[in-house]
Structure formats: C-alpha cells, structure tokens
Amino acid sequence: MARINLLPWRAERRKQRQKEFYAMLGAAAVGALALSWFIVAYYGGQIDGQNARNAYLQQQIRMVDQQIKEIEELDRKRARLLARKEVIEQLQANRSQMVHLFDELVRTIPDGVQLTSIKQTGNLLTIDGRVQSNARVSSYMRNIEASGWMTNPDLSIIEARDGDRALPYVFTLRVTMTTPKPAEGEGTAATAGGAQ
Missing domain, CATH: 3.30.1360.100 (General secretion pathway protein M, EpsM)
Structure with a gap:
C-alpha cells in the first residue's frame, strides 16, 4: 500500500521558515545595533579626541596671546626707552x-x-x-x-x-x-x- 503523509508539512515548513526568518531578522537587528553602537562609539571617540585637541589648541592659543601681549608691552617699553635714549643722546650732543x-x-x-x-x-x-x-x-x-x-x-x-x-x-x-x-x-x- 502506498504511504500517504497526512501531516501538514507545508504549514510546518512555513513555521520553520518563519522561525528562520525571525531568527535572521533578530540576528540582523542585533548586528545592526552592534554596528551602529561601534560606529557611534568610534565617532564619539573621534569627537572626544578632536575636542581634547581643540581644548589643547585653545589653551596654547591663550598662552600665545598672553605672550604676544607681553611682547607688545616689551616692544612699547623698548620704544619708550629708545626714545628716551635718543633724547638723552640729542641733549648730550647739543648741550653746548x-x-x-x-x-x-x-x-x-x-x-x-x-x-x-x-x-x-x-x-x-x-x-x-x-x-x-x-x-x-x-x-x-x-x-x-x-x-x-x-x-x-x-x-x-x-x-x-x-x-x-x-x-x-x-x-x-x-x-x-x-x-x-x-x-x-x-x-x-x-x-x-x-x-x-
């Protein structure tokens, strides 16, 4: 006698495929979340590093600005001293x-x-x-x-x-x-x- 499979194999296969689909969908979602987390972490690290470099550069710029102000003040003092020296030399030369x-x-x-x-x-x-x-x-x-x-x-x-x-x-x-x-x-x- 011929064997007839009366089990609903198509429904079982559909359920199996749905399970596989959901498993793949879950794995893809987990992979996408992990990838997005890695991307966010990478760019966050890049941004933090750039912010640290920017803060360092701002600090160095402030230091250089302070040094420039000091140099300008020294230049003004030097110009005043040179002007005084010139006046004194002129007075010395013209005193008589x-x-x-x-x-x-x-x-x-x-x-x-x-x-x-x-x-x-x-x-x-x-x-x-x-x-x-x-x-x-x-x-x-x-x-x-x-x-x-x-x-x-x-x-x-x-x-x-x-x-x-x-x-x-x-x-x-x-x-x-x-x-x-x-x-x-x-x-x-x-x-x-x-x-x-």
Whole structure:
C-alpha cells in the first residue's frame, strides 16, 4: 500500500521558515545595533579626541596671546626707552649748542640792531628785533651766514614803526641752527684731548 503523509508539512515548513526568518531578522537587528553602537562609539571617540585637541589648541592659543601681549608691552617699553635714549643722546650732543648759539648771537649783532625776542622751534630760530636801517639788517644777515652755528637767514618782515626814532625799523628773521663741522686737525685734536 502506498504511504500517504497526512501531516501538514507545508504549514510546518512555513513555521520553520518563519522561525528562520525571525531568527535572521533578530540576528540582523542585533548586528545592526552592534554596528551602529561601534560606529557611534568610534565617532564619539573621534569627537572626544578632536575636542581634547581643540581644548589643547585653545589653551596654547591663550598662552600665545598672553605672550604676544607681553611682547607688545616689551616692544612699547623698548620704544619708550629708545626714545628716551635718543633724547638723552640729542641733549648730550647739543648741550653746548645753546651756549655757542648765544655767544654767536652776541658776536653777530652789529651796532644799531636790538633783538626783542628769540623763539626756537626745532632747529629753526625766529628772531624779532629793531634796527636803525635796512643796511644794518643786511650786515646782520651776512654775519649770521658767516657764523658756524647759524645758517640760511631769511628775512620775513622789515617795516618802519613810529615808536623809537633811534631804531625805527622792526624786523623778523628766520635762521636755521646748525653744528659746525670741525676741521680735520681740530677734530683729531679734540678726539685725542678727549681720550686723555
């Protein structure tokens, strides 16, 4: 007799396949969760590492900014000190210039000229005065030009005023102060004398 299988094998097979499907689906879900956890952990570690590097860089930037501020402050102090040094050197170089200037003013003034004011702006002197005649002003300008401590006399104003009959003209003269260059023999002698 022929054997007939009356068991519901198709339903059993369908159940078996469903179990396998759910098992594979569960395994895929577990694998996907594990993979996503690894990805999140990896990128989280990368982000944490980058954040740590950023924090370190920010700290280093703050330190460098502080050093830059200190350097800028030192540069400002250096500039102030150099300016002071330059002023001191200029004063040292020109300390006798005023003495020589007043000495030359006395030597160059001809008779019939009276100075009323002297103003200094840098190396420029503005001399105001009274004079007997135009010829006296010309003589004064020649004397200034021949002086070693003053040069480039420039007559700005000369005009007659009624106030003083002995000195009827008022003048304004601009003169450039200079330091005379010593002759070679004088410079060598001065250097040798200064060294002793």
